[in-house]
Amino acid sequence: MKIRREHIKAHVALYNRTLKLLEGFEKPYQTWICIYEQDPALDAVYIHTPNPNDHNFPHKIEELEWNGKLPHTFKDLIDLQQFDVAYLQTEYGEEFYIQSKEQGIRL
DSSP states (O other), X not given: OHHHHHHHHHHHHHHXXXXXXXXXXXXXXXXXXXXXSSOGGGOEEEEEOOBTXXXXXXXXXXXXXXXXXXXTTTGGGSOTTTEEEEEEEETTEEEEEEEESSSSOOO
């Protein structure tokens, strides 16, 4: 459990650094953290921008349940004043999407 919490803390720190670096970015973008409850190896920080090779910007996940509850194991690691949280149940398990309230285009 302790290792998992440190892993999530590292993703939050990376995300905060990413947000800081994107403050002056002048093109549209999306950025978020995805936490996979059943498979931490899939956890990631994402930056998504328009791409001339595809028309999938902005990325939307219609099934997301915003204002979802975070698991007890890491809810104290996410500042809900700063971040929105969404939940998605898939065939592979639970996924949590954490996104800045202030920066970027919402998923």
